[in-house]
Amino acid sequence: MTAAIVIGGGPAGAAAAIALARGGAAVTLVEREAGPREKVCGEFLGPDAAALLRGLGRPLPELGAVPIHGARLAAGRQDTAWPLPFAAWSLPRATLDEALLAAAATAGARVLRGRMVAGAAREGDGWTARLGDGAVLRAPALVLATGKHELRGHSRPVRGGAVGLKLPLQLLAPLDGRVVLLPFAGGYAGLQPRAGGGANLCAALRKAGPEARNPVALLARVAAGSAQGTVLLRGAVPLLKRPLAVAGVPYGFRHRDGAAAEPGLFRVGDQFAVVPSLAGEGVAMALLGGVAAAAAILAGQSAAAFHVALNRRLDRPMRWAGMLAWLLDTTPDALALAARALPGAARLAAARTRLPGLA
Numbered sequence: 001m002t003a004a005i006v007i008g009g010g011p012a013g014a015a016a017a018i019a020l021a022r023g024g025a026a027v028t029l030v031e032r033e034a035g036p037r038e039k040v041c042g043e044f045l046g047p048d049a050a051a052l053l054r055g056l057g058r059p060l061p062e063l064g065a066v067p068i069h070g071a072r073l074a075a076g077r078q079d080t081a082w083p084l085p086f087a088a089w090s091l092p093r094a095t096l097d098e099a100l101l102a103a104a105a106t107a108g109a110r111v112l113r114g115r116m117v118a119g120a121a122r123e124g125d126g127w128t129a130r131l132g133d134g135a136v137l138r139a140p141a142l143v144l145a146t147g148k149h150e151l152r153g154h155s156r157p158v159r160g161g162a163v164g165l166k167l168p169l170q171l172l173a174p175l176d177g178r179v180v181l182l183p184f185a186g187g188y189a190g191l192q193p194r195a196g197g198g199a200n201l202c203a204a205l206r207k208a209g210p211e212a213r214n215p216v217a218l219l220a221r222v223a224a225g226s227a228q229g230t231v232l233l234r235g236a237v238p239l240l241k242r243p244l245a246v247a248g249v250p251y252g253f254r255h256r257d258g259a260a261a262e263p264g265l266f267r268v269g270d271q272f273a274v275v276p277s278l279a280g281e282g283v284a285m286a287l288l289g290g291v292a293a294a295a296a297i298l299a300g301q302s303a304a305a306f307h308v309a310l311n312r313r314l315d316r317p318m319r320w321a322g323m324l325a326w327l328l329d330t331t332p333d334a335l336a337l338a339a340r341a342l343p344g345a346a347r348l349a350a351a352r353t354r355l356p357g358l359a
């Protein structure tokens, strides 16, 4: 009998399926995309993502990740750089997500690709998931790992949110192993080296505008935020006709249902918590949630207890990333000045946005 159904094959769902299958449980994962897809993600991975991926049998260097060793913050006329206090990498999400789904299948999970779950309901002691093609799956536990997509009847209790954008670029000058934070009026962007060459420009906009459809408008808006942004983006060639966009990103959201959690429904990844993008910690949090949900299901722990424990583990990076995102939004020049005056504080802040106790 199937012990768990996993809906969604991003890092959270794939990690849950790998860990469940390795633990001897029969698990079925359903992913609506039939093959590799570019995702709205800067593709920055820190030491805790690396440690979790090692544990899942997918070490980052073997997947072709490129190392990142420094950070830089350019705001107005300020421009400050510092070395990262930990090892970090960049790896395309298409590569990472496919590698994890392959690992899930190798571990013994049943992986259904190009199939979509249309709805799920609690029936009797367990869960029934109905697929778009009419197929029905049943199991005592359901892992909800649909990322930014809501499953009808089980949506996150959020309204509004930011617009997340991604635009791969060729740059005139390489970034030299650094991730660059570029605040601008109405949002902030991150520019970072892309494995295979070029860079990923990701932006979080408070409100949708022409930038969501037009690469030239996006580049102009980000470049206008700082002298260094103008230099870095001069002559940049967009590699897509329009940016990839996702609306309604509820930065800072955390699922806090506690004892009211629906029995047997384990929320993970962006369905559980959405960390501000500047931290580059969303994938690590998704992997941790997936692995922890599998451990909870294997141990017979309730979804309510799992949600409370996961909230506790995500608390530090959520609080620090939220505070830094607010400072970047409200006083970017002062933040850049502070990073220059107190390089130790910049390194400490970067370290505090990581999940504790993993790397």
Ligand SMILES: Cc1cc2nc3c(=O)[nH]c(=O)nc-3n(C[C@H](O)[C@H](O)[C@H](O)COP(=O)(O)OP(=O)(O)OC[C@H]3O[C@@H](n4cnc5c(N)ncnc54)[C@H](O)[C@@H]3O)c2cc1C
Binding pocket: 007, 008, 009, 010, 011, 012, 013, 030, 031, 032, 033, 039, 040, 041, 042, 043, 044, 045, 115, 116, 117, 118, 145, 146, 147, 148, 149, 151, 164, 165, 166, 202, 203, 204, 246, 249, 268, 269, 270, 271, 277, 279, 280, 281, 282, 283, 284, 286
């Ligand atoms: C602008 C931006 C930049 C970011 N940059 C970074 C970064 O540099 N580093 C980092 O670590 N994080 C970053 N993040 C966050 C990171 O992308 C997410 O936290 C992470 O992808 C969450 O993983 P997940 O598995 O929860 O969801 P996802 O990766 O979104 O996966 C969910 C999967 O579920 C599938 N799915 C959805 N609905 C269904 C359904 N009904 N049936 C079947 N399948 C379904 C989807 O196809 C998808 O594959 C960024 C986010 C944004 C918005």
